[in-house]
Amino acid sequence: MSFDLSSDYFHLFGIPVSFSVDTGALMQRYRELQQVVHPDRFATSSEQERRLSLQYATHINEGLRVLKDPLERARYLLQLKGVQWDDEQTTLSDPEFLMQQMELRESLSEVREQSDPVEAVADIITNVDAIIQENTRLLEGLLQSEDLDNLDKAKLQVRKMQFLQKMKSEAESLEAKLEDEL
Amino acid sequence: MALLQISEPGQATAPHQHRLAIGIDLGTTNSLVASVRSGLAETLADDAGQHLLPSVVRYMENGSTLVGQLAKEAAADDAMNTIVSVKRLMGRGIEDIRKNEFGSYEFVEQDTTVPRIHTVAGDVSAIEVSAEILKVLRERAEKTLGDELSGAVIAVPAYFDEAQRQATKDAARLAGLNVLRLLNEPTAAAVAYGLDKKADGIIAIYDLGGGTFDVSILRLNRGVFEVMATAGDSALGGDDMDMLIARWFMQQAGISDDADHAQIRRLMREARRAKEALTEAETVSVAVERKDASVWQGELTRSVMHELIDALIKKTISPCRRALRDAGIAVGDVEEVVMVGGSTRVPRVREQVEAFFKRPPLVDIDPDKVVAVGAAIQADVLAGNKPDEEMLLLDVIPLSLGLETMGGLVEKLINRNTTIPVARAQEFTTYKDGQTAMSIHVLQGEREMVQDCRSLARFSLRDIPPMVAGAARIRVTFQVDADGLLNVTAQELTSGVQSRIEVKPSYGLEDAEIEHMLRDSMEHAKDDMDSRKLREQQVEGERVIEALQSALQTDGDQYLDKAERELIEQSLSELQKINLGEDVEEIKDAIKHLEKTCSAYVERRMNSSIQNAMSGHSVEEFES
Numbered sequence: 001m002s003f004d005l006s007s008d009y010f011h012l013f014g015i016p017v018s019f020s021v022d023t024g025a026l027m028q029r030y031r032e033l034q035q036v037v038h039p040d041r042f043a044t045s046s047e048q049e050r051r052l053s054l055q056y057a058t059h060i061n062e063g064l065r066v067l068k069d070p071l072e073r074a075r076y077l078l079q080l081k082g083v084q085w086d087d088e089q090t091t092l093s094d095p096e097f098l099m100q101q102m103e104l105r106e107s108l109s110e111v112r113e114q115s116d117p118v119e120a121v122a123d124i125i126t127n128v129d130a131i132i133q134e135n136t137r138l139l140e141g142l143l144q145s146e147d148l149d150n151l152d153k154a155k156l157q158v159r160k161m162q163f164l165q166k167m168k169s170e171a172e173s174l175e176a177k178l179e180d181e182l
Numbered sequence: 183m184a185l186l187q188i189s190e191p192g193q194a195t196a197p198h199q200h201r202l203a204i205g206i207d208l209g210t211t212n213s214l215v216a217s218v219r220s221g222l223a224e225t226l227a228d229d230a231g232q233h234l235l236p237s238v239v240r241y242m243e244n245g246s247t248l249v250g251q252l253a254k255e256a257a258a259d260d261a262m263n264t265i266v267s268v269k270r271l272m273g274r275g276i277e278d279i280r281k282n283e284f285g286s287y288e289f290v291e292q293d294t295t296v297p298r299i300h301t302v303a304g305d306v307s308a309i310e311v312s313a314e315i316l317k318v319l320r321e322r323a324e325k326t327l328g329d330e331l332s333g334a335v336i337a338v339p340a341y342f343d344e345a346q347r348q349a350t351k352d353a354a355r356l357a358g359l360n361v362l363r364l365l366n367e368p369t370a371a372a373v374a375y376g377l378d379k380k381a382d383g384i385i386a387i388y389d390l391g392g393g394t395f396d397v398s399i400l401r402l403n404r405g406v407f408e409v410m411a412t413a414g415d416s417a418l419g420g421d422d423m424d425m426l427i428a429r430w431f432m433q434q435a436g437i438s439d440d441a442d443h444a445q446i447r448r449l450m451r452e453a454r455r456a457k458e459a460l461t462e463a464e465t466v467s468v469a470v471e472r473k474d475a476s477v478w479q480g481e482l483t484r485s486v487m488h489e490l491i492d493a494l495i496k497k498t499i500s501p502c503r504r505a506l507r508d509a510g511i512a513v514g515d516v517e518e519v520v521m522v523g524g525s526t527r528v529p530r531v532r533e534q535v536e537a538f539f540k541r542p543p544l545v546d547i548d549p550d551k552v553v554a555v556g557a558a559i560q561a562d563v564l565a566g567n568k569p570d571e572e573m574l575l576l577d578v579i580p581l582s583l584g585l586e587t588m589g590g591l592v593e594k595l596i597n598r599n600t601t602i603p604v605a606r607a608q609e610f611t612t613y614k615d616g617q618t619a620m621s622i623h624v625l626q627g628e629r630e631m632v633q634d635c636r637s638l639a640r641f642s643l644r645d646i647p648p649m650v651a652g653a654a655r656i657r658v659t660f661q662v663d664a665d666g667l668l669n670v671t672a673q674e675l676t677s678g679v680q681s682r683i684e685v686k687p688s689y690g691l692e693d694a695e696i697e698h699m700l701r702d703s704m705e706h707a708k709d710d711m712d713s714r715k716l717r718e719q720q721v722e723g724e725r726v727i728e729a730l731q732s733a734l735q736t737d738g739d740q741y742l743d744k745a746e747r748e749l750i751e752q753s754l755s756e757l758q759k760i761n762l763g764e765d766v767e768e769i770k771d772a773i774k775h776l777e778k779t780c781s782a783y784v785e786r787r788m789n790s791s792i793q794n795a796m797s798g799h800s801v802e803e804f805e806s
Contacts, residue, residue, distance in 0.1 A: 031406050040564055040574060043566075044564070044565060046784070048781050049784055061601045064601070176627075180629075
């Protein structure tokens with residue numbers, strides 16, 4: 001039997017196909033795999049071995065990235081369950097969520113007026129992180145059920161989290177800008 | 183060597199020679215070389231017993247160079263021909279240098295993207311200057327260790343972008359070094375510290391050198407050094423403190439901004455002396471000579487210096503905060519803060535770091551030597567001297583990589599703090615009928631607009647099969663390797679045609695330029711180079727032979743049928759014969775041929791070693 005780059009990440013890491021992941025076990029397996037394939041093990045090897053090693057190590061890193069990040073993991077899991085991700089944006093019609101987004105956006109645009117803008121933007125990022133975590137818990141509940149209706153809800157929940165993630169990266173970009181100006 | 187390493191424990195492998203490998207800290211102010219000897223990593227001294235080599239290169243009229251202490255002593259008197267802090271110029275464009283540097287050199291306006299400094303010995307780039315420093319370190323190591331080096335690990339600031347890394351690697355190549363790996367300085371420090379203290383847990387490395395600042399958060403776990411996040415500033419260090427102090431001297435002494443190079447060097451030297459004195463003393467008296475030879479005498483107190491440098495120290499604290507957040511941990515999770523780099527000797531820096539991390543930083547390791555020592559330890563492992571070593575370094579990319587999109591915006595492709603190696607593929611299409619080429623602009627940085635990020639390179643894809651607009655699907659793969667260097671490949675998917683890629687680095691030398699420099703440097707000692715090259719190639723050949731024989735003995739029968747094995751044995755004995763000859767190219771070809779013959783075997787062995795790593799945890803047990 002040969003190592004199969006096309007097997008799914010859960011199998012690659014030998015963990016159950018589920019949204020809830022035992023991070024300890026995941027990291028343990030990750031280290032075991034990298035111990036074997038990492039380019040540092042092949043620094044003086046033939047070109048072919050170095051190329052293979054780079055390819056395998058990259059694949060294992062990608063697997064870890066997907067399994068570690070709740071949003072990526074959810075997307076990946078839904079994809080394995082047959083959910084199609086078209087890139088067209090689904091409009092969200094959750095008034096409460098939209099309101100929260102607007103408020104966050106507003107506070108982001110007012111950061112410069114604060115006495116310590118860097119601190120202010122850091123606070124917003126912490127806040128967004130907390131909201132992301134809360135949404136992750138909701139997502140976890142939805143993904144544990146096999147109910148097809150819940151899969152649709154999970155898909156919507158993933159969309160929400162994508163919005164939040166985008167907000168976070170905008171805030172981080174602003175933070176970088178403010179720090180440049182220091 | 184890898185082929186040896188993946189054999190089962192306890193099985194006999196052919197004894198192999200200890201390979202000489204070194205670790206180099208190519209610092210802004212000082213450089214060091216270290217090596218593992220009899221199991222102990224230590225820095226190597228020069229004939230005078232000095233370990234630190236000042237990173238200063240003086241170009242002489244006769245074309246020769248002085249490197250180190252002698253050059254440093256001439257830094258003020260022969261300012262235009264004596265290059266200091268060249269690390270700050272690596273991978274940088276002329277506009278960055280003008281923006282950031284104080285009293286820099288006479289740059290030559292040229293159409294090439296790499297700024298060249300005008301000296302009496304000709305125009306030199308930062309890469310060539312760095313290569314001079316590396317050559318001295320290489321020679322020191324060869325002399326001390328008494329043999330040829332098999333390779334080197336060069337430490338670079340974690341926050342170095344791709345262009346700065348590439349420039350460093352190019353400099354090492356020019357200096358005749360085989361680069362086993364570019365290693366991030368804080369990671370190197372963590373290795374030296376972690377192995378020494380047998381520490382496990384989360385540590386922060388605060389590394390403030392002469393010209394660069396890094397902070398890395400690492401998780402240490404039984405020999406695995408996992409970088410969780412890194413942040414920093416690749417143009418911030420002790421030099422900047424000196425500049426601020428020197429500016430204050432100028433103000434006090436009424437020296438105008440148009441001070442000449444020699445005067446600026448003297449001011450900087452005096453500023454550094456004052457700063458160092460204030461590590462112990464509360465006040466220091468200073469003397470600065472004006473142009474008219476009159477002298478200003480005054481006093482600098484610790485508190486005035488604090489006022490001058492506090493903003494600069496504060497600039498190191500926001501990266502600390504960002505690194506913690508990117509690592510997803512709180513200040514309280516950090517179990518130890520390790521100080522690295524000469525500038526962490528400034529008491530004010532220690533105070534501020536302690537205030538932020540809420541714990542006294544660890545200062546009992548030598549902040550100057552720890553990076554070189556860590557690099558040497560990894561070099562020893564990479565060279566294959568410790569086949570049973572479990573040490574593994576998992577590092578990250580410090581700055582996001584992105585592509586230019588419509589309207590001058592940057593679309594992020596790989597986020598900062600992603601573990602390397604990493605690859606991302608993106609599909610592009612053509613927008614004109616029959617279009618056979620397109621251009622991709624790769625940038626690095628966190629900001630949204632192209633002009634706020636750092637331009638790395640423009641890649642031109644050529645040989646796209648002509649099709650109607652929008653029909654071609656070009657898959658471009660961006661691969662960042664374990665050195666943090668980018669490699670781009672492209673393929674048109676509907677035809678399977680591999681696109682040719684031309685790279686135009688924004689701030690680096692093109693391959694052809696490097697080749698040219700290498701040729702130039704070899705011409706001086708051609709015979710010497712030829713014999714050296716042959717010997718290197720033969721050693722490489724011996725290595726391949728030795729590794730393969732050992733592998734075949736271990737598991738040749740397991741993975742190969744009789745016919746396959748015969749083919750391999752045949753090209754193996756071919757290489758053995760050719761390797762005794764004197765034709766470098768012939769040996770190269772024979773190695774290539776052997777590797778090609780073995781490719782299936784190598785792949786099977788690698789696959790099987792991964793299977794072994796996964797065994798004991800069968801997938802099925804989770805699924806039932």
